[in-house]
Amino acid sequence: MRKKLRNRIRVIKLIVFAIVLIYVLMNLSIFILNMHYKNFDYRYIPEPDSDTRALIIASHHDDEILIAGGYMIKTMQNNGEVYVMFNIYGGAGLENLSDKVTVNKSSWREEETVKALGLIGIKEDNILFLTNKDQTGLLDIDNMERNIEDIVSLIKEINPSIIFLAAYEGGHCDHDMTNFAVASAIKKYNITIPVYESPEYTRYRSFYEEMLFRLEKFSIIKIRPYPRFLYNTEEEIVTINMSKEDLELKKKMLDQYESQSIDLLRITHNAPEIFRPLHEYNYSQPPYEHKDTLIYKICKIRGKSNCEFFNVCRIPFENIKTVIEGVNSQ
Numbered sequence: 001m002r003k004k005l006r007n008r009i010r011v012i013k014l015i016v017f018a019i020v021l022i023y024v025l026m027n028l029s030i031f032i033l034n035m036h037y038k039n040f041d042y043r044y045i046p047e048p049d050s051d052t053r054a055l056i057i058a059s060h061h062d063d064e065i066l067i068a069g070g071y072m073i074k075t076m077q078n079n080g081e082v083y084v085m086f087n088i089y090g091g092a093g094l095e096n097l098s099d100k101v102t103v104n105k106s107s108w109r110e111e112e113t114v115k116a117l118g119l120i121g122i123k124e125d126n127i128l129f130l131t132n133k134d135q136t137g138l139l140d141i142d143n144m145e146r147n148i149e150d151i152v153s154l155i156k157e158i159n160p161s162i163i164f165l166a167a168y169e170g171g172h173c174d175h176d177m178t179n180f181a182v183a184s185a186i187k188k189y190n191i192t193i194p195v196y197e198s199p200e201y202t203r204y205r206s207f208y209e210e211m212l213f214r215l216e217k218f219s220i221i222k223i224r225p226y227p228r229f230l231y232n233t234e235e236e237i238v239t240i241n242m243s244k245e246d247l248e249l250k251k252k253m254l255d256q257y258e259s260q261s262i263d264l265l266r267i268t269h270n271a272p273e274i275f276r277p278l279h280e281y282n283y284s285q286p287p288y289e290h291k292d293t294l295i296y297k298i299c300k301i302r303g304k305s306n307c308e309f310f311n312v313c314r315i316p317f318e319n320i321k322t323v324i325e326g327v328n329s330q
């Protein structure tokens with residue numbers, strides 16, 4: 001009897017020890033990660049002024065703030081103009097909310113956008129919503145060619161002084177396709193406006209970091225958000241100086257996107273905003289094959305069914321190869 005009791009106590013002690021050990025290791029890992037997120041001494045992007053006409057080309061509603069929320073805030077503060085184009089018709093990601101949503105899903109997101117951008121005084125007339133379908137819309141050769149022409153017309157009409165978009169780094173296939181479409185438009189029509197890209201989702205794309213992000217809620221030490229590009233191009237990176245008030249405003253803008261994962265948006269809001277001139281990508285390679293990015297790894301670990309999203313992006317990528325080769329040969 002006593003022996004049994006002693007064994008039980010020993011097992012309980014072992015379990016408690018294991019839990020404590022895991023907890024300490026988790027906190028230690030986050031601490032080491034934060035140390036690793038050292039502050040680079042980035043140069044600043046020239047401060048926008050009253051002549052600035054910034055065009056943000058986002059894929060989805062909310063990407064515009066994650067890409068260049070700070071730059072938009074500064075431009076509006078300095079009496080410049082901000083234009084935002086959404087390349088994708090945003091219905092995906094809202095399927096599970098269908099019973100809560102009484103209005104059209106996409107128009108709901110559009111309302112959120114108008115509210116978010118209205119907070120800094122961007123007029124509704126300066127916001128344009130295109131109707132390309134989520135995830136597969138731009139993986140069709142005709143749609144992609146039309147999209148490139150749409151982007152060219154938009155650039156000609158707005159005549160921006162600077163353009164921002166998300167990088168081609170496998171953060172999301174819609175972002176990658178939009179990056180490709182903009183780069184193609186620029187190359188095809190020899191557009192010389194400065195174009196900057198943002199890592200956006202790339203910042204938490206390593207397997208190790210994503211695990212820690214998922215565990216963070218149980219940890220005392222919190223992860224310091226730190227954006228970076230997948231490719232080592234630190235010397236080209238610029239940032240924008242944002243005050244505490246600007247960061248608060250950016251958070252408030254993100255808060256308008258109630259239909260989206262607020263937690264995901266929240267962790268990014270006070271990270272430094274970084275950009276680099278549009279990178280010369282090899283678009284004949286899908287972006288997520290350059291590096292074995294997180295989602296791809298998780299999807300491999302979990303099995304085929306979870307790969308669906310990536311296969312959607314992956315296989316039809318072949319479909320637009322002709323456009324890619326056409327652009328690359330110019």
Ligand SMILES: [Zn+2]
Binds near residue numbers: 059060063172174
């Ligand atoms: Zn997006």
